[in-house]
Structures are given as structure tokens and as C-alpha cells.
Amino acid sequence: MFLSDVSIRRPVFTAMLSLCLIVLGLMGLGRLGTDLYPDVSFPVVVVTTVYKGAGPGEIETQVVKPVEDAVAGISGVDKIHSWSRENLSTVVVQFTLSTNVDRAVQEVRDKIAGIANKLPQTADAPVVGRVDLSATPILTYAVSADMPSQSLRRLIDDRIKPALAQLEGAAEVRITGGDTREIQIDVDLDKARSAGVSPLDIAQRVSAENLDLPAGRLALGASELTVRSLGQFRDVDEIRALPVARSRTGSQVRLSEIATVTDGVAERRTVARLNSQDAVILEVVKQPGSNTVAVSDAVKQVLKEMAPEVGQGFTATLLIDQSELIRENAHEVWIALVFGGAMAVLIILMFLLDGRGTFISSLALPTSVIGTFFVMYLLDYTLNQMTLLGLSLAIGLLIDDAVVVREAITHRLEKGEDPMSAAANGTNDVGLAVLATTLSLVAVFVPVAFMPGIVGQFFKQFGITISAAVIVSLFISFTLDPMLSARLAKKRVPGEVHKENAVAAGLRSFLDGTERVYARILGWVLAHKWATTGITVVVLVLSFGAASRLGAEFISPEDRSQFLVDLQLPDSSSLSETEARTGEAEALLRKLPEITAIYSIVGTNGDVNKARMRVLTVGKGERTKGIPVLKDEARALLTPLVATRVNLSDPPTIEGLGDYYPIMVRITGPDLTRVNQEAERVAGILRGLKGTEDVRVEANPPKPELQIRIDRARASDADINAAGLATQLRLAISGDVVAKLREGTNETDIRVRLAERDRSTPERVAQLEVYTPRGLRPVSDLAQVELRDGPSVIEHENRERQIAVYSQLAKGAALGDIANALKEQVKLSPLPPGYAIVYDGQMKSLDEQNEAFTLAFGLAFVFIYMVLASQFESFKHPFTIMASLPLALVGALLGLVVTGYHLSMGAMIGVILLMGLVTKNAILLIDGALQHLREGDSVDVALMKAGPRRLRPILMTSAAMAIGMVPTAVGSGTGSEFRAPMAISVIGGVITSTFLTLLVVPVVFAAMEKVRFWKTPKVETPPVPEEAPVSSGPSRAA
Template identity: 30%
Template sequence: MKIVNTSVKRPVGVIMIVLAILALGLVSVRSLTIDLFPKIDLPVAVVATSYQEAAPEDVDNLISQPIESAVSSIEGVDTIQSQSQAGNSLVMIMFQNGTDIDQALLDIRESVDRVKGMLPDQAGDPSILRFSPDQMPIMWVGLTGQEASALTEVADDEVVPYFERQPGIASVTVEGGKEREVQVVLDEAAMQQYGVTSQAISDALSGSNMSASVGTVEKGNQDLQLRLTGEFESLEDIEQTFVQTEAGATVKVEEVAEVRDTFKESTDMTLVNGEPAVVLSVMKQTDANTVEAAGNIQDSISDLREELPETMDLSVVIDTSEYIQMSIDSVVLNIIIGGIISAFVLLLFLKSIRATLVIGISIPIAIIATFALMYFTGQTLNILTLGGLALGLGMMVDSSIVILEHIYSFRKRGYSLIESATKGASELAPAVIASTTTTLVVFLPIIYVEGIASDMFTPLALAVSFSLIASLVVAITLVPMLSSKLLAKAMEDNGRRYWFDRFLGWLADKYQGGLEWVVGHRKTTVFLTIVALVGSIALTPLIGAEFIPSSDQGQLQVTAETEEGSTLEETEEVVTEVNERLDAYADTIETSYVVAGGDPMMGSGPNTATYTMQLVPAAEREVSTSAFAVELDEALAGIPGAEITVSAMDSMEMGDPLQIQVSGPEHDVLRNLSRDIVAEISEVDGVFNASSGASEAVPQMAITVDDARASMYGLNQQQILGQLQMQFNGQVVTRYREAGQEMDVSLIYPEEDRGAISDLEDMKIQAPTGATVPLREVADLDQESGPVTLTRQNQQPQMNISSEVEGRDLGSVVADVETVLEDMTFPEGYDYSLGGQAQDMNESFIDLAIALVFSIFLVYAVMAIQFENFLFPFIIMFALPTTVIGVILGFLVTGLPLSIVAFIGIIMLAGIVVNNSIVLVDYINILRRNGMDRREAITEAGRSRLRPIMMTTLTTILAMVPLAIGIGEGAELQQPLAVTLIFGLGVSSLFTVFFVPVIYTLFDDLTKKVTGRKKKKKA
């Protein structure tokens, strides 16, 4: 080939190009973004709306359903889910893959704006957000040492601004802080004495705290801007505000209320390692380097500690970048170990350091060139792309080995160094290009796979492809050039490592005898191969299935729920008990923080406490995170008055492993059904912490206004509702600014006037006439139970049952759960469907199976073009079915289930296993064209190609052994891929050297019969 000749004759040019690539790659690797996983683009949008203290039923009817209807007609919508809780509505819109989410957000905003006027006046403005895993915090920092109010002030004034100035940081949120507020505490007796209503006070405060531009006026040749200034400048201004009484007189606010500079009533409590604290959750910018951004925060903490009061301490609670760094380091270590193993194999076979250097030099060049290509294609340096390089490490030297071996064969025939390099490389370059191309084309269908599987493995496919392209270029340019310059002495047979040569000679003799036997017993060989294939397929049911292998990140989440309606104080008592029991695990739990109360928008209320724990690194503990979760769940199960669940956290878990979605027309029936389902599936082996949204109903007081009685006093429901909300919730009437800080000014009744049912019954309702009437005179009060959350999907009521999976693979558990559900009787109009990871797994398996079919077709097409023959590719591809034997054997030996990671390995095998067959069949054809008969050509080609086939197979397999063993953090994700490739390639290589020659003879005989018949017909 012309490229080979040019590279041999112009070595200086080749070396300069290589140096330029190395320089470019080294610059690129410093600029690559480091992250744990590739960016996953989830086409999901969320519409969040508050509705003060409205019951879930009212939120569902008045907020959620109108928004659902508005967004349902947007193009590309796949599923709409809504959650209606007390005071909050959450509508989640999931779009079809490929939808332009930016345009979809604009469409959602327009649709919501059209129905905004139909929402209740008390409802807040809907917030439209794009959901993305990138919006999760990368770090949690705890500030401890003083009361929450002092900690909040320091966090807001000093820590948050300093953190947000750091490179790569998008925002910092304070959890567990105290929000400052000016409370105007109403004195009901004084209000009645002066004839002042709460509405009058509200109007007075909001009307007296204003600043606005009112126009311009001329003064000489100037226009003066007119601006009315009347904002409150002190608390005294609030106290001195005049309020109009019903009689027309005026009183000051301080005469009918007490003005307090205080904090809003706490709805949550935050502890770090059992100590009161505020926690700062740090989020990075979308395109920022996680490790670098977290490092900037670590440096900032060191700087801030010197400026904080001595009693305060600022420390990292959880840092996700630590796991990222450890995972990246372990993959790099596996690459180094794999490279050393490959170099040792090469040295063993080539018997020369120089020859090993010629081959081994392709590895760093290919890796560094890959970094450059990754940078220019916008990829990140993560555990999957680096894992792709580790997996491709052995394959990188395959092309170079085949080329060098053939150059060596020409040298033994007496050719000069330059002639050997030129002729040897030129003769096998087409076969090497074809074999590399078959490996590359299997990745093309993966690009068209949709969903999470595509987001995760397209970067891996690109990383492997880039490395193989770079290694191919090195093999047909740099290897021939270096061979012509460096291998004069390396190619001389001086008897070194004679023991290994004797072993290879013995192995070649045995192989030749075996090859002659199988060619002479073709029917027996084919029969035994079919039996092995069918037998392995019959063992398939013994292999489980899962979506994505869970990684041991050492993070746990513990949720403690007391009875619905419980106060925050009761929840704090449970937290105290949990903390005491956690002391026994101090050697395993590194840090933890708990939020009691939490955010109602996220589904947690005063009766919920959520722990987030970071365990010590995996190497420093004897149990895995999932096993420790089970142990801790048992230890906390006996705490009275609380339902406690423990689960391991995993960045790659997209939803619950097992989710059952029950749908039907009535929420009450759905709640009963979901309880029955939880009871049934909890008996299934592997189901862990099954739960449903049908939690215990929250106690509530139903207030039914009697319109007839209310009208006698000139009252209606709206007026009574407004006064009730003022009495028990208070009302924000204006904002007060002090030293650049803005805070709410709220009207509120004293706590002692709104804490008991008697306060509700005796509450005085102000009539338009000025008279007051007790609430019980115009309304009926009944205590009842109401739902905590109302869920809908695609505008139909729904209830979700979720469960963790422990001790068994997801596929087996799902199969057993489906059997249980099929045996259950559902009322008419009610049905169920599986969601969560189980649904994602099924969809991904179907997509990847289609990709596998297309990959096999593309491999055949490449080989048909290479050989300019439709028959030879079929011969070569008979090595493909035999990979099934190796893959199933690998799963059975290691006990790993089939996952989308392993499925990617199967697709990769479709392009890898044919490489040895291509080289073997191509050389048989070359020998036959040179005059050898078929049997002699098969024997000679098999004996001659055995050495390079062994070298390429061993370097590829042994380079992946560290990943298959699962050494280091984050190795769980690459382990199934490595096991699939090792066993699949190993077994298929054995069949390649024996079974493919047999198929070659069968097809050759068939060809002769067909061509012979054609000749007879022509004659």
C-alpha cells in the first residue's frame, strides 16, 4: 500500500506527525471535564405551584388538573404525572426521546400562562423547571457551633457569597436555616376596642411602605424626576403607622399589635453528626469540572475558617468528588496494570525488548490521540470513557501485532529490513483495516439507541472507536517504519527464551493434529458445536437480569416517618433515638446529617426525618453499602412510633428498582389495592422495603360553611376563608429592607390563640356590619381523615408501589412479582403496569437487541466489501454464534446478571470475534492463490496464524482481567462488560481456529458443486 511505502521511506515525517499528535493530546487532556458519568439528558420538565395550606383534594382539583389539561396537548409529551399535597402541586411532564426540551419549556410556559388566571387567587405563581441530574448538589458543607439564627446569618452573609464566587459553582442553598421576619402580632382585644380589622391593618402597612416614580416636572431647562419615597426605614416606622378605624378615627399599629423582629416559625431541624447545624448544598455549573469545582470549595473552606468565630466550625459533610476521584484513579490503575500485562505477553512472544517497544508504543499514542478526539467532540473524562480505554487497551495492539508478525515472516525468508517492512505491512494491511472496521461499525447502531442506554454508552463507544482508529493508523504507518529501523537484531534467532519457543512449537504441533482431525471429521465437529451451543442456550434461564450494576458509593439514606399529623417535636424525639443507635456504627459511618421536617414540596412534612450518610471507603469496611443498609434497617426497626426505611444511594439509579403503577377511577380504591399489593409482594424473595403512597391518612378538620346562616350576617365563603387563613396562617403584607437585607412583614395572631380546636370554634368572624360572630355559628366542624398525597398519571388517578431489590437480580424478582400480580383480582376499571428500572431495563434490552442485529449486518457488509464476495463473510461469521457459549459460561461462573452494560459487551463481541477469522481466512486464500491445495493451505495458515491469534487474544483478554476482577472504586460498572468480552472472546477464539476452517471447507465444496453444475449446463 502507498501509505506503508511512504511511512517507511519518510520516517522523519511520520515522527513529526506523531509528536504533534502527542502534544495536542497532552494539551487536550488538561482541558477535559472530569465527571463520574456521562451527561444524561432526561427530557423532563416540572411545574411546581404552591397553594398555601389547601388540602390535597383542593390542590388536585384547582391546581394540578387545570395544569395537566393545559400541557397535555404540547407536542412530544409522553407521560404526565402529578402529585397533589397539602399546599403544593407538582406536575411532571416527560417527553419522548429526541424532543427539543428548550422549545418544550417555552411551550409549557405559554400553556401554563393561559390557565394561570383560572387558578385560585391564593395560589402562587407556577415555577417551571427543567429536571436534570446535573442539578444535584456535588457537595454538602455543614456549619456548626452556635444557634441556628447565628449560623444562618453567617451562612447568608459570608459563606454563601464566598462559595458562589468560586469558579465552577452555580449556586449554594442553605438548609435548616432561620429566615428573618418582622411579625406584627395582633391584639384581638385592642382591635375590638378601637374597632380595627386585620384587613385595615394590612391595607395600612402595605399602603405606607411604598416608593415609586410619578413622572417629571420642569425646573428651568431641566426635567426633574418625581419619586415618592415612603418605605419603612426602621421598626419604629412600622409601629407608628396609622390605621383607619371603622368609626373614621386613626390609631397606631403599636396600639393594636406588637411588632417583633424575629424569625419565621421553624418547619425543620438540621443536625450534622448529631450537632445542630445549617447545611449548605453546593451545585456546580452545567459544564464545570466536578472535581475541580469541589476542590475550589475545599480551598474556600480553609480560607473561611480563619474568618469565622472561634466557636463555629465549617466542614465537609459529603463530597461526591471524592468517589469520582477514587473511581477515576482505580480505572487509571487498571489501565496501567492491563498495559503491563500486555507488555509482558508481547515480550514473552516476541523475545525482544525492541520488538515489544515497537508494538507497545501504539498504546500511549492511541490513548493520547483519543483524548484529543474526545476533547474536540465535547466528551467528558468519566468512569465509562476511561473504562472504554481500559477495555480497548488490549485491542489497540492487535493490528500492530498482526503487521509485525507478517513483517517478521518476510524477514525469515531473506528479505531486507525495508523490503520486509514494506511487503509484510502492505500484504496484510487490507485485512487489518477490515478487521478494525468490523469492530468500529458495531458501535454505529448504538448511536441510534434512545434513552439512558444511549446517553451512557455513546461516549464509551466513541472512546473505544477513537482508540482503535488511532491504533490502526499507528499499525500501518509507525510500526512498519520502526520495524525497518529498530529490528535488525531483534529478528535474529539467538535462542533466547528457548523454553517458550519449544512450548509454542509443541502447541502448534498439537493444534495441527487437531485441525487435521476436525477437517477430516466435519460432521462430528459441526454436531458437537451445535450441541454446545444449544446446551448453553438452555442454561439461559439460570442467568438473572438487571438494569445497571449498582456501584458501592458508600452513601445511605435513612427515612423515619412518625404518624401523619405528628408535630416536629415528636419527630425530633425519634431522631434522638435513631442517633443513639447509630453510635454503635461510628466506625462505619464517616459523616451524616439529618433534616427533620423538610420541604413539603419534596413530599416531606413535620412527621418526616431524612438522614444522608457517608460511609468510610469500601477498602476500610468489611461489608458493602447494600449489605450494611440491610443490617442498619434491622437495627432501627424496633424504634416505637416510627416507620424507618434504609436504602443505599447510587448515582446511576434512575428511579426505584421496582415500581408498580396502579391506576383506576377512585383514589380510595387505589389506596386499598396498593396496601394489598405491598402485603403480597413483600413475601417475594428479594423484595426489600416495599412501600406505597397509601400512607396513613392525615387527620384534618373539615369546615363546612352554612350559606344560609352566614348570609344572615352578610358573610360568604370567601370572606370566612380569608379570615380563617389570617387567623391560623398569618399574612405577608409587605417587605421591610434593612442594611440591604429584605424580609417579610407578616400579620399574625398570637400562638396561644391558634393552637387548639377550641380556638377554632370560638374564633370571631368579622361581619361587614362590624359585628362579630363565632365560627361555630356559621359553619359546621367535623374531624376526619384525608389523603396525604393524590397522584395522577395521564390525567387518571394512580397509586405507586415501590421497592428496593436485595439479594437477587432485578429480572428474577420482577418475574416473581408479575406472577403474584397476575394471581390477584383487580376490580373492573383498575389495572397495573411496571415502571422504574424494570421498565427501563425492558425498553433498553429491546433497543440494544435491535442494535445487535444491525451491528451483525454491518459487520457482514464490511467483510463483503473487503473480500468482494458474498460467501466468505458467512464463513467468517460462523464464529459469532459460538460467543454465546462463552458469554453464558462467563455469567454462570461469575454469578453476574445480564445488564445493559453486559449487552454492550455482546454488541462489541460481534465486531471483535470476527477479527481472528478474517486474518485466518484471508491468509488461506492468499496461500491458495499462490498454488497450495486447500487442505495444505488450511493447515499452513492455521499453524502460521496461531501465534498472532494467541498474541492478540491474550493481550485483549489479560488487559481486561483487572476490570473483570473488580479492583477499586466504581469497578462494578465495567465488570460485566469485561467478563462478557473475556469469556466471549476466549471461547470464540478456540472455535475460530478449529470450527471456522471446517465451515470453510463445507462452503468451498458447496461452491464447487454450484459452479460445476453451471459449467455442465453451459456445456
């Protein structure tokens, strides 16, 4: 081949080319970012609108509906999901994955701008943003110190947050919990009435007085002076002394005479806790594309240095560390990579029994891996779980090409050729076969890189990385390997005997014996083709029958030494009640000795009746119980909690994507009562299925609320409208932030509201006197005041009201089996027109995964066929080679059945890898047989010559791959749950496919040789020297 011929003739050029590849690869490695997953962009846009004082019903009709109607017409919208909560509207617009995220955000902004005049005037302007996986926290700390909560929060806001935010790669620092300072003006309604002012007057007066405004400039000859009017409050005492009215005697009435001005703390709607103590939670978000590990290390260093400076017992307890998870995952993959490489080299040494040849072949391994780093750098990839997984899988493949080339060169040397000729001729002998095997691997993994859906987004870097690695390996096998063989190998004299030690002699005897045994078995197989075919069919049928019990799942649950506990109290529960119940749950969970910390957020998503606890345990290697067992024990401990719904789950596979339950069923329709009935029916079906637990209906039942419905006739008589009444009520009850007290760089909200006693009960609210142009009027004179049930949260799916049903899976349950059983039972009672059931969560992802991998398998078959047809200039022999694919599938599925794993995403990756590997082995065998056919041998004779001749490289590559996968298959480190099924499927598939390929493919080849698609003219080919049989005597090593 031209490339190998040039490399042999110009060794210095070849060495420098390889060295250049290594240098570029090392430079690229140093600049590669490190992350847990690839940087994936999901075209999801979120529209958030704050409408203070509005309930879910008003939010739904006045905010959510206009927003949904506006964005529904945008091209590429896949799904619209919305939540209407008290004071808050959230609309999530999900686009098809092919949509450009920036374009989607801009189009949504344009649509929202077009309906701005249709939204309530008192609502805040809608905020449009995108969902960014990189915007999830990489570090979460619980901060404590020997100081009041308000002082600690101020310390974090003023010192800690700015110091961390300015670090390179840090995008945002989020603070949750702790007390926030607030100046509260609680107006005494009776005193205000006596002074002749209303709470609204006071709010407007405070706002108007707290101003610094420029008044212009004064020209003073050659200079000028700026004139400023200074009115901002300088301290709380100045606020208390503010004149707000005049008494009947004409004296000033100061604010402190009719209101209590308190330098206090803002009302909390969310509480953060660590181990049952009040805490301030600090989260650090990195910039997209930055190195997670580097940013995490920088944050830890800053906090370590600041602790002594702050003093007062300042402690930052690390709760969640994505960088540690990345390190552990990378460590496990690097171990598998190094062990796999070492085993591959050892296997080659055992088969070649040639230290020099093994050294030459093994150089392909580090060179290819390092060269791949340069390709990854050019493509702007990171060292993440998918790219490292690709490299670890490729280890057994990267050395294959060099091994096959080296083995062919060794065969030429044993025939007595000089090293230069042996290197050139040996490479030419197998060059096209090696090229075909590499292109077959690329044909397998390129479709993986372009799979549709979320699965394809994550596997793009995986497929491209493996493809790049094997292409670099092909280049090395055609350049560095033949060049070194030509320079370092010694000429051998046929028949020359060299002394061997006992181990080498034993290995050689074993390998030669293996070839002889295989030759005898192959002879029997070729003499009994129909019997072999029948036995193969029986084996396939029995194997696939046994594998039919194999369950399916999306991703195997991963043990991250933590789990989540969600608590939900009745909707009327207060924040204090929810916090108390959370404390009870924390006390119960601490009975488990494996638990190290419990980090709780009370009031999740603004719902004060909900709490989420993240329970941290000792490391995976330090306990005997798995997370599923601990969850079962925790569930039993939490059973005594009164009036509390408890749900336990694993953390999201990808933090930041929100809750992602195995079973999620959404029921939509116009009538919420009927929707709820259908949801209960689905929940009943799930509870009756074996393998489900924590089944719940997320119906968001109504909660009691004080409804004030305006009487428009009476209100008109008083010259007040609904907006005026609502504004005064909001000011009276929740209060308004009307100004800010600025002290240096610090700003503190100033809130005006009624005193607690004037707004403490529904009766007091009904008796509140509001100011109208016709004088003071009680609320009860202007509106109907009554206690009624109102919605707590209103959820929409594609603009229809919806109720969701969620379920977790019990230990060992297969998602695919439960999903199929659920769908079958749901079909028995069809929904009426206008109603729909949507399957979501991991159920949906499993379906998308199956579709994506089915497409990848189909494309891989097509591409492999095209590569093989081009290589062999034949339409039929690609079918011969591809007959080995079902044989590999047998071992992969049986391996999963025996070990108790389900058919998950990891296992499917292993199956795809097998497609390339077994095709590679079959190519070597068929290529050898075709060479002998061209020399004039009959089909059976050609197979009898090619089989034993190509046995050794086939066994070498297969053994290297299988043994290299053992650490991954038996590993128990972080991420092993994902990698182990992949390794087991590869090992099982390699074992069965290797033996069956060596026996079944020759039979298929012989049968296909009798098939003629069309008559082709005979093409004269140059004679190929007959290859001598593999020597069985003592070593004639170089």
C-alpha cells in the first residue's frame, strides 16, 4: 500500500509524523475541559411572570392563557407546559431538538412583547430565559457561623458571594435560606384614621420622600456646580421621624406616632436546614464550557482561605460536589482503560511470543489514544463520561489493526523474507482487510453519533470519539507499525531453531494445538454443513427464548450515596407546620447509621406545604447496603408521619432537568373532575402492578382561601373599581416594598403594611376600611367576603388542564415490563373525545431510546453492508460476514440474563460495539478464504487454509477485548451501574460470537459461494504466493 510503502522508505519522516501527533494530542489534552456530561443544548424556553397578590385562577386566565396562546403559533414548538401558582406564572415551551435555541428564545421574546398590553398592568414584565444544563450548581454548601442568621446572610451576600462570583469560570452564586433584613412599617389603622391618612397615603409618602434627584447645574464663571436634591433616608430613625400628616391642632404627625417602624427581617417562604438546624445554602454555577473540576477547586480554595479571616466559627459544609463525581467516574474509566490496555498487550505477547513484535504493536495504543485527544480538542469536546467511555471501549479495538498487520509481517518473516520486504508485503496482504474492518467500525459508530432525540444529543461525542480513535489507529497501523517492523525486526532463516524457556514453549505448544484442534473441528463442520446449520438454529432459538425474560429499562439506577425524600402536607398547612413535620422526618431518618447528613428545603417551588430532603450516606464502598435497601428502610421509618405523603426517589440522572420519575402519566382534558377520575383509575392500575411503589396522583387539591368578590354596583356608588380595591387590600395584608434604605453599598427593602392585629383574621379583613373618593368604606360594604376552596396549583399540558400520576419502581423491577402492562390495561377503557393520556418521564425516554437505537442498528447494517460490498466487490459476501451478528447477540443477551441486569442504554452500547467487533473477525476469516479462492483452491480447501491461518489474530483481538472488559464488568465504583451491563454484554457477545463465527461463518460462506446474482466476467489477478502453514516448531523469533 502506498502509505505503508512511503513509511517504510522514509522512517525519519514517519517517526516525526507520529511524534507530531503525540505532541498535538498532549497539548489538546491539557486544554480539554472536564465535565460530567457533554455540553448539550436543549431548546427549552421558560417564561416566568410575577403577579403579586393574584391567585392561581387569576394567574391562569390573565397571564398563562395569553402567554400560551402567543407562543403556540411559533414554528417548531413540541410541547407547552405551564404552572399557575399564587403570585407566579411559569410557562415552559419545549421545541423540537433540531430547533436553534437562540432563535427559539428570540421568537418567544417577540411573541411576549406583542401581548404585553394584554397582561395585567400590576404584573411584572415576563422574563424569558432558556434551560441550560450547565446552569445547574456544581457545588452546594451549607454555611454556618457563631452569629445571628441575618448577620450570616449579610456576610455571605457582601463578602463570600462577590469573592466567588469573580473566579474564572464561575457564572453565578445562589443563596437560599437565612434571614434577610427588612424595614417594616406596620400601620395602626385606628391611629392612621385619626390622623386622616390611609396606608396608601403613607406608602406613597415614604416612596416620594426617599429620593435623590439632580436639579441641574450652576454656571459660576469659569466653573460650574452640579445641584442635587438629597432626600434619601440615611437611617431607620429618619424614617420614624418622617412627617406624614397634621393633627387638628396643626402640629406634625410623625410616622412613628401612627405606625411601628421595625428594623427586622423579611417573612420567609422558604427555609433551608442542615441536620435539623437552620442553615444558609450556597450554590455555585459554572459558565458554559468551563472546566468543572478547575472551578470547583478554585471555589474550595477561596472558602478555605476566607474561613480564618471571617472567624466566628465560620464553616462551609460541602453537601454536593459534582467535581468529585466527575473525578470518581473518570478514575473508574481510567482504571478500565489502563487495565484493558495492559491486558491487550499481555494477550498479544502470549499469542505472538515475540517481545519485539509486541512492543511494536503496543505502541499503537498510547499513540492512538493521545492522537484522539487532539481530535477532541479540535471538535471542542470535553473529558466527560461519554468521551471517556468511548476511549475505554476503544482500547481493545485500537490495537487490533496493529496486531493484524504485525501478525502478517511476522508470517512473512517466518517464510524467510527480509524485514523490509516482509513489512511491505505483510501490510499489503492484510491492508484492505484492515481498512475494511476499520471502516466497518466507523460505520457502526457514526450512526450512534447522529441518533435522534435526547439520547442522540448525549451520544454524539461518544460515537465521534470512538470513530476518531479507530481512524487514528488505522493510520498508525499503516505507518508506524510497518516502519518499526522494517527497522527493528531481524531476518529469520526458515527452519532455524531458537531456544525457548518453558513458559514460551508451553504457550507455543498450546497455540499450535489449538490450531490443530480447530482445523479438525472445521473439517467436520464443512463435511456436515446441514447438521451445523441445524445445531446453530436450535442454539439461536433456545438462546433467544431464554433471553425473552430479559427486562428493559432506560438507565440503570446509579448509586451516588444519596437519595431524595419529598414530603407533602395538606394544602392548608403553614410553613411552620411543614418545617416541624420535616424535623420529625429528619429525626426518624437519623436512626439509619449509614446517613451522614440531611439537607432539607422547606417550601419547595413556593409551596409552603412541601419539603424536599436530600439524604447523604457514607460512600458506596463503606456500606453493605445499597441505596434501594436504604430507601426501603427509610420508607418504613417515615410511615408514622401524620397526614404526610412521603415519596422517595433517586436524584435526577442529570441534575437540573427536574424531577424525572420512571413512571409519569399525564391526563389532560377540559373537565378537571373527569380528568381526576381518570388519574385515579391510572393510579389504581399502577398500584395493582407488581414492581411499583410510591404511586401518587399530583392533583393539587383545592385549598381554603379568603375570597373577596367585588360588588360592582356598590363599588361604583363609592367611585372605586376592582383594581383600586385590590391594590389597597394587597398593601394592607402582604404589604408593598415602596422604597429602599441605602447604607453604603447595602440596600434594605422598606415595606408598608397594616399592623398584625388589623389583618389577623377573616373578620378583621372584612371590617377593613378602604379609602374611596366618597370616604372610608368597610370591605364588606363593597365586596362579598367568604371562605371558599380555591386551586393551589393549576397545571396545563399543551394548553389543557392536566393531572399527573407518578410512580417509583421497586428494587429489581423492569421499567419496560411495567410500562407495557400499564399501557395494555389503560387501553381497555378508552377515554372520551377531548381527553388524552400522555406517557412521560423515563417511560417516554425508553421509547425514544428504543427508536434511536433501532435506527442506529438499521443504519449500521446498511453502512456495514456498503463498506463490505465495496471491499470485496461482491453483493453476497457482506451477507456472509453479517451472519455473525445474531451470533454475538446471543451471548450478549444471555450474559445479561445470567448476571441479572436489564437491557439498558449501557447494554445497548455494548451490543453496538459487538456489531463492529464480530464483523471485524468475520472479515479476517472471509478475506483469507477469498485470497485462497483467487489462487485456485476450492471453497472447502480455501476455508481449511484460511481458518487456522486467521485463528490467532481473531483469538488475540477477541481475548484482548473480553479480558479488558472484566474490570468494568465487576467494578463497583461510581457509575458502575451504567458501565457494567455494557461490559457484560460485550464479554458474553465476544465469547459466543468468536466460537460460533469460526464455525458458522465458513458454512454460510460455502453456501453463498453457490449463489450467483449475475454472471461477471473473469478478471485476471496477479498471482499471490501461497502462504506457508503456520509453523508448529520452536520459535524462530526475530
